[in-house]
Structure formats: structure tokens, C-alpha cells
Amino acid sequence: MMALPGGRHLDSVTLPGQRLHLMQVDSVQRWMEDLKLMTECECMCVLQAKPISLEEDAQGDLILAGGPGPGDPLQLLLKRSWVISTELRRIGQKLAQDRWARVHSMSVRLTCHARSMVSEYSAVSRNSSKEMGQIEKLLMEKCSELSAVTERCLQVENEHVLKSMKACVSETLTTLGQHFGQLLELALTREVQALVRKIDASDNIYTTESTTGNLFSLTQEGAPLCRIIAKVDGVLCLADILTDDSHSEATRAEAAAVVAQVTSPHLPVTQHLSSFLESMEEIVTALVKLCQEASSGEVFLLASAALANITFFDTMACEMLLQLNAIRVLLEACSDKQRVDTPYTRDQIVTILANMSVLEQCASDIIQENGVQLIMGMLSEKPRSGTPAEVAACERVQQKAAVTLARLSRDPDVAREAVRLSCMSRLIELCRSPSERNSSDAVLVACLAALRRLAGVCPEGLQDSDFQQLVQPRLVDSFLLCSNMEESFV
Numbered sequence: 001m002m003a004l005p006g007g008r009h010l011d012s013v014t015l016p017g018q019r020l021h022l023m024q025v026d027s028v029q030r031w032m033e034d035l036k037l038m039t040e041c042e043c044m045c046v047l048q049a050k051p052i053s054l055e056e057d058a059q060g061d062l063i064l065a066g067g068p069g070p071g072d073p074l075q076l077l078l079k080r081s082w083v084i085s086t087e088l089r090r091i092g093q094k095l096a097q098d099r100w101a102r103v104h105s106m107s108v109r110l111t112c113h114a115r116s117m118v119s120e121y122s123a124v125s126r127n128s129s130k131e132m133g134q135i136e137k138l139l140m141e142k143c144s145e146l147s148a149v150t151e152r153c154l155q156v157e158n159e160h161v162l163k164s165m166k167a168c169v170s171e172t173l174t175t176l177g178q179h180f181g182q183l184l185e186l187a188l189t190r191e192v193q194a195l196v197r198k199i200d201a202s203d204n205i206y207t208t209e210s211t212t213g214n215l216f217s218l219t220q221e222g223a224p225l226c227r228i229i230a231k232v233d234g235v236l237c238l239a240d241i242l243t244d245d246s247h248s249e250a251t252r253a254e255a256a257a258v259v260a261q262v263t264s265p266h267l268p269v270t271q272h273l274s275s276f277l278e279s280m281e282e283i284v285t286a287l288v289k290l291c292q293e294a295s296s297g298e299v300f301l302l303a304s305a306a307l308a309n310i311t312f313f314d315t316m317a318c319e320m321l322l323q324l325n326a327i328r329v330l331l332e333a334c335s336d337k338q339r340v341d342t343p344y345t346r347d348q349i350v351t352i353l354a355n356m357s358v359l360e361q362c363a364s365d366i367i368q369e370n371g372v373q374l375i376m377g378m379l380s381e382k383p384r385s386g387t388p389a390e391v392a393a394c395e396r397v398q399q400k401a402a403v404t405l406a407r408l409s410r411d412p413d414v415a416r417e418a419v420r421l422s423c424m425s426r427l428i429e430l431c432r433s434p435s436e437r438n439s440s441d442a443v444l445v446a447c448l449a450a451l452r453r454l455a456g457v458c459p460e461g462l463q464d465s466d467f468q469q470l471v472q473p474r475l476v477d478s479f480l481l482c483s484n485m486e487e488s489f490v
Contacts (some may be wrong), residue, residue, distance in 0.1 A: 219261035243288035363411035402446035415457035
């Protein structure tokens, strides 16, 4: 995770399941590559900081001594910015502890890293803009100011004077972080824009394939880079790939993966996706087709994940999916073990169904395709491996299946079909047996809501005890009753 100034983070947000061969990154190999760039201390740092700290935590300082290699501006920016962000965070921690010797030595080292990033990026990039040049100057000025003021603090013994100087250091550090964030934003935007233009201009299938893979790798760095990709209309570029059948399935799956990351409802970047609406119908159509024709579970997962996120992004997508008979495509895929064989994939499918179920006309399509029986099966989703990720995915499937059932049961036909398939019995079991829902409160609330909706249509399907405990009381009272069923007081 890369921490940026201003509280932003480049969190790694990965799609579950294995990636395509083109996406695979060996973590050990990546670590070994990074290890080549690490050393105890830069010579310039030692000369400028002079007294080398003997504090214990100094022994753990590993900093980037060289660049990531010529001709790779993006990787240079990402690696250098990670180191600078880490140094900024550490300086803030040492400042809070009043450890002035460490604050000063780390400030000098920060200046070295900032200077290296600016000079290395200038060497490998095209002519920088006037705005970038101005921010680079401001950044270096603040770095020098930070080194100077922290050096003065070493000579001060009066605590009251140090306290006032600490506020000055803190303000300088904050401003420095802001300049660094602005410079990094401009540089990354420029490089991502170049990557998008390369995809647009390329007529070579291999270049398009590798560049799309690079774009996907960038989305793994988290929200800021996803926002930048959206801001430079990278999604529109990917729309061309998705809708072009001349591209391989692997390349279109890569494009779907980028769309899934950029449109994730967990990322606050949707304000930059207004232009995405212009091509949304083409993208949704292409993704449904990719789901239908997917040759593997990997491809289906990526395409369905993109569709699931788009249904959160705009409600028009749900109407488009209805017109494209997406319910039939998704439900048919559920019976194909080659495409749908993990809770992660079923999580995407039930997410789409849950979001589509707000539309009234969705109910008839669900009944026609025997969708209620599929939803019933999802209420019994169980993990195979017991890993935390898989257990969490199963909980999401159960919860969303109950939500979908509750929404669809507004239609009396769906409610009666659910009762006929013994959905009420399964919902009661999930409510009363914490082990069936892995003690998930979210699943419990969703099941109680679905049970109450079904009971409103078909009350005869409930025993008196179930009605009195799970339906008649307030929802919060039933929730407390069920959530305490496994507690043992000795």
C-alpha cells in the first residue's frame, strides 16, 4: 500500500481468484527486483547528516539507492513515491516523539530522495510542463527548509522554544507533503495519458495486449491511479478493445478487469466517469457477450465483476441488462462448472441479480429462467477451503441472495415459488443457526428481512414459534434473539 500526502492511499484492491497468465506477477521475483535497489544509506545522506544515528530503529532503515531502470517513468515514479511517502510518515512519527536527531537525519535523506526522483524522472520523461517545473522548485525549497529548521532544532535546549519550532516543522512537513502529492499527481497523469494514447494508436495486437496489462497493473495500486485512469478517459479506450472481436479473449478480459477496478463502488472516483456513460451501452453489451462466450472461469469472473460494478454505478445499466437477456446468460452460466465454480464468481452473479431486482419487470424473467431455485441454492453457499477470503465470499453470497429474494418477493408469484421451494425453511435455519451463516450479522439481517417479506404473502408457511420470534417482534428484537443463540453463560 502506498501512502500519499493528504491521507490518500494506494490500497491494493484485487479481484478474487487467479489472474490470467498475462496478469500473473511472482511476488518473490518482484521482491528480489526491489532488493537490488535497496541499501543501508546513500553516500550523500551520510555526508550531509554527518553523525550516523546509533538508535535501534536506524538499523531497520532501508532506502532506495538507485532508480528502477532506464526508460520506465511509471515504475520510477511508483517506487520513488513509495519511499518518499514512507519517509514522510516516519518523520511525522519521530516528530511526535520529539526525537530531533532522527527527524533531522531523515529530513536530509528525504531531500536526497526528492532530488533523485526529480532528476531521474526528468532524464527519462519528455519535456516537463511549466506547472511541473514550478512544483518541483517549490518541493525542493521546502525540503531544504525542512533540513535547515530541523538542524537548528538540534541546537536548541529550551523546551518552550522547541515547542514553537515543532509547530513550524509540522507546518513545513505538511506543505512539503502537499507539493509532493501535486507533483506526483501531475507526473502520473501524464504517464497514464501516454499509456492510453499508446493503446489508442496501436494497431499491433501484442502491443495492445501488453499495454492493457500494464494498465491493469496500475489499477492494483489503488484509488488514486484508478481515478487518474478515469480522468484521462482510459475507460473509453478500453471500450474500443471490448467491442472489437479481433482482439483475443485474454486481451478483452484484461480490459474488463481494468473496467471492474475503475468502476468499483469502493473507490471514490465515479465523478470522473461521466464520459463513461457515453459508451456504457456498448461496454455492457460487450461484457455480457464475454460472459456468454467465456472459455474459462477466469474470463467469466472478470467480465461479471465489471458488470456487477457497473450496476452500482448507474441504474440504466440494469435496464440495459434486462434488454440484453443478461439474466438468462448469467443463470445458464451457473450450471456450467467450467465458468462458474467458485463463491467469488457467484458473488458477482448474485450482486447483479440483487441490483437488477429493484426493477419490477425483473421478477418475470427470474421465474421464467428458474432463478428462484438458483437463489435458494445460493442461500446454502459453503466454503470449500475455509480460507478467510472464501468464507467472506460465501457470506456475501448468502447475504445478497437473501436481499435479492426479499426484493423479488414483492411479486406474489415469486413469493409463492419461493415458499414452494422451501426457502422459508432455509431462511429460518440461517436465522436460528449461527454456524449456518458463519455467525454473520449481515446475513442474519438480510434473512430476517426476506423471511418477513415472504411471511407477508404466505403466512401459512410458518410455525407459530417462528412467527412469534422471527416475524412478529421488531426487527431489532428478532436480531438480538437470533444473534445470542450460541452464547453460553457458565
